[in-house]
Amino acid sequence: MLAQTAPPTTAQSPAGPGAGPVLTLHDALQTALKNSLDIQISQNNVDVQGLRNNAGFAGALPAVGITASNNAVVNNTQQEFNTGSSVSRTGAVFSQYNVGLAGTLLLYNGGHVVATRKRLDELAQISQLQLNSTVQNVLADVSLKYYAVVQQQRYIRTLEASVEVSRQKLRLIETRQSVGLANNADRFQAQLDLNAQLETQQQQQLAAQQATADLLRALTMDLNTPVAVEDTIPVNRSLSWAELEGSLAKNPDLLAAERQIRVNELIERETRAARYPSIGINTGTNFARSQNSVGTTLFNQSYGPYAGLGLSVPLYAGGVNRRQVDIARINTRTTELQSNALQRNYRLNALKAWEAYQKQLSLVTTAEQSYTTARQLLKLVQLRLDAGLSTLVDVKLAQQSFEDAGYRLVNYRYAAKSAEITLRQLAALLAP
Structure with missing residues (x-):
């Protein structure tokens, strides 16, 4: 079980003492980076690829081993020699001991080791890029869920x-x-209007509670943790398309896709290397001892070092290697196509998010003016009602206009913030 990291307390919640401490976006993002299971899984993948990125995994280091055996055999033996003598023995014992130290070192195998070593390095780089992508995804997800809570509370x-x-x-x-x-x-009628307002308020409080639960789940925190969020949805109006477009090429998913092409090219080289001869050095030392209670050789012992050069030349394997090379070449082309498709999709998503961002900014400006006007209208109608110049219908219409203007303003601000977060995520610019 992961230790639950509670967010730091910065102030008391404006919603009341029972609502818990105020959780700022910065604190929420820091907590997510500490607690996120997805980030921990990605970090484990980085550690695994780092351990594999080794010359030994590529087959570039020598292999050394010790072998030992001890065999004892009991035989019923009957022998006849050319001298005319014979031996008949029941329960004859034969024992043999063997101990060996052997080492092998690959000298050449068509560049397979070199290609494998480079492929392992590329895979380690890809795992790091995937970790960066996971971090961006977690930051974007937490930011959206955080402002979703703010959105629901603004409705309230x-x-x-x-x-x-x-x-x-x-x-x-x-x-x-x-x-x-x-x-x-x-x-x-006034009582019915008030009851309807209270019912809507309770429903909205439920929506805010569920949005808060989603945020706590994204933070890997106890769902019963009392927290409150900030009260505004700030929108950055200074984003530049030129800056975002330049940073889009640094997206970790796109960089990982490009490196995957290199990985497939190296796999192609590894597969092609199986066509070439393999040369290696064999060296070691042996000790052998045998004893026999019957026979011409009753005792034999030998020991000493040895060294040799091994050569393996592939001649024919049913055309399997040629087909494997063709398959690897096709996989490389497929990876190139996937990378091109991914780049197009990311650029398209960025353009759509940019258009939404610009549109929502203009809507926010208009909605802010409408909200101010609706609030002034509601106050005016209240004053007229106090003076007996307005009817209940006038007040109800002013209330509806005020609520609609408030909903639209919050929705436009959240949509603009969502587009901003998406743009920053695609450009890998999100930071806690």
């Missing part, structure tokens, strides 16, 4: 303001009814 703030207007409206009507200036129909 808009509803709270509207609910307060409904409460004031109900109190005003009850006051008027007490002096005979309003009837039960007005009071009932």
